[in-house]
Amino acid sequence: MSITSVLSPIAGRAVALQDVPDPVFSQGMVGYGAAVDPPHQVVEAVAPVSGTLLKLMPHAFVILTADKVGVLVHLGLDTVALEGEGFTAHVAQGDAVEAGQPMITYDVPAIVAKGLNPIVPVVVMDERKADNVVASEAVLEGADVDSGATLFTANA
Numbered sequence: 001m002s003i004t005s006v007l008s009p010i011a012g013r014a015v016a017l018q019d020v021p022d023p024v025f026s027q028g029m030v031g032y033g034a035a036v037d038p039p040h041q042v043v044e045a046v047a048p049v050s051g052t053l054l055k056l057m058p059h060a061f062v063i064l065t066a067d068k069v070g071v072l073v074h075l076g077l078d079t080v081a082l083e084g085e086g087f088t089a090h091v092a093q094g095d096a097v098e099a100g101q102p103m104i105t106y107d108v109p110a111i112v113a114k115g116l117n118p119i120v121p122v123v124v125m126d127e128r129k130a131d132n133v134v135a136s137e138a139v140l141e142g143a144d145v146d147s148g149a150t151l152f153t154a155n156a
Contacts, residue, residue: 002067002069002155002156003153003154003155003156004049004065004067004069004071004124004153004154004155004156005049005150005153006033006048006049006071006122006124006150006151006152006153006154007046007047007048007049007099007100007147007148007149007150007151008036008048008122008145008146008147008148008149008150008151009036009045009046009047009048009073009103009120009122009147010036010038010043010044010045010046010106010120010147011036011038011039011043011144011145011146011147012036012037012038012039012120012144012145013036013037013142013143013144013145014034014035014036014136014138014139014141014142014143014144014145014151015034015035015036015037015119015139015142016034016035016135016139016140016142017032017033017034017035017121017123019035020035020077020119020121021077021117021119022077022078022117022121025074025077025121025123028123028127028128028130030072030121030123030125030126031072031123031124031125031126031127031128032123032124032127032129032130032132032133033071033072033121033122033123033124033127033133033151033152033154034121034122034133034135034136034139034151034152035119035120035121035122036119036120036122036145036151037118037119037120038106038108038118038119038120039108040108040109040112040118041108041109042105042106042107042108042109043105043106043108043147044102044103044104044105044106044147045073045075045102045103045104045105045106045120046099046100046101046102046103046147046148047063047097047098047099047100047101047103048063048071048073048099048122048151049063049065049069049071049099050063050065050066050097050098050099051063051064051065051066051069051071051096051097052064052094052095052096052097053091053092053093053094053095053096053097053103054070054093055093056089056091056092056093057080058082058083058084058085058087058089058104059074059075059076059079059080059082059084059087060072060073060074060075060079060080061073061091061103061104062125063097067156068156069124069154069156070124070125070126071122071123071124071125071154072121072122072123072124072125073103073120073121073122074120074121074122074123075087075104075106075111075118075120076106076108076111076116076117076118076119076120077116077117077119078116078117079111079116082111082114082116085110086106086107086110086111086114087104087105087106087107088104088105089103089104090102090103090104090105091103091104099148100147100148106118106120122151122152124154124156127154127156132154132155132156133152133153133154133155134152134153134154134155135151135152136149136150136151136152136153138151139151139152
């Protein structure tokens with residue numbers, strides 16, 4: 001069994017996953033984790049773990065760690081409809097990335113202006129046991145978290 005520390009990809013207010021206003025995330029359909037409500041400014045979303053960039057879309061990315069833990073970062077809710085508007089990628093699919101490395105510039109005000117929720121769910125892909133994800137104190141308290149601070153740990 002491995003323990004993976006998953007870092008916050010952005011600064012903001014930590015949010016429990018069940019409080020994300022989207023059932024796909026709040027009910028753990030994609031996996032379990034936590035979320036961050038970003039400040040309404042342009043932010044750099046960074047890699048929450050080190051590994052290989054398995055999937056890169058303008059609004060989301062998945063990193064596969066050396067221990068085969070897949071971590072999804074989804075920038076905003078329903079942002080796939082924007083077809084990349086408001087997002088600038090700094091990496092390419094297949095790249096080796098380090099935790100804390102800038103991945104995507106996220107124009108939060110542009111997302112809010114389109115009437116979309118800018119919250120950023122971060123989940124362990126295909127994790128079916130909520131107990132395998134342990135939220136940080138910041139998530140439990142709904143406190144502010146810095147980019148690169150531990151958001152949760154995953155026991156895989």
